[in-house]
Amino acid sequence: MQRSPQEARPESRTPPSAPSTTPTPAWAAADGSEAAEPIGGLQEYYYELCMEKSQEIKPFILHILQEVDEEIEQGLAGITLNVAGNCHLMPVERVTGEDFWILCRILKNNPYINGLDVRYNLIGDVGASCATELLQKQHNLIYLNLMFNDIGPEGGELIAKALHKNTTLKHLRMTGNKIENKGGMFFAAVLQINSSLEKLDLGDCDLGMQSVIAFATVLTQNQTIKGLNLNRPILYGEQAYSDLIHMGRLKSDNTDVEPFVVDGHVYLAEVSNGLKRHYYWTPGYGEACSPSSNAGLTLVPVGQYL
Incomplete structure (x- = not known):
């Protein structure tokens, strides 16, 4: 009988029945051939969601989820799911917004994972919308790395607004996403409200003078933030210094x-x-x-x- 996605979630730690043959390792299918169906935990849930949504199954993600499943089986907690797109140890296919939606689904309410690293991928504003939902519903997430993911001002606004009610995230990295002055203003505003975020990285985000000044203002009141990176803002001409x-x-x-x-x-x-x-x-x-x-x-x- 086919197991339902709910039964495949990592909360249910009932070990699956042994397969008749050894499944092909996920990374072995990197040449484009069809990967064998994985068994158990996050792998199986990812596979079933991809099949349900007619989404391409990416061997690299399967391999990472296999490693996390093994760590969970060992009783480890506080795990960071690392799906960075700049990994040079194995063939990598960049994570898109649709892929990220599925990752967020399988992480929802997962008690073992409190960090997510998807740097150097292509999730864009679609993925930013998914990250918003994750920040609202994943109450044990303390680390989120979205560096260099083609997130624009609209995506930056969505993520910043999600932090208004989030009380768990401590470290957010947005480096290289061109959220511009508009997105920067929303992040500056959230520092007036959020009392859990300790490190915020907005380097190389094309911030403007208005948002840089806004950060300087709110930091006089925020007592939680310990690290703030605003390097490489766009400060146009002499008027910026003059002001x-x-x-x-x-x-x-x-x-x-x-x-x-x-x-x-x-x-x-x-x-x-x-x-x-x-x-x-x-x-x-x-x-x-x-x-x-x-x-x-x-x-x-x-x-x-x-």
């Missing part, structure tokens, strides 16, 4: 620009290539302990020493 200096959030002596005021408006000049392009830096023996990035240097006219 920060005008607001008092950035000290001019910690930049390579110098502000000047014309008709009440703050403008900037690069100290070595702007209004003072005929000057250059020379040792000035300033205070060694000064926090200024220009401490110990003095601007002098080019003709003074050359």
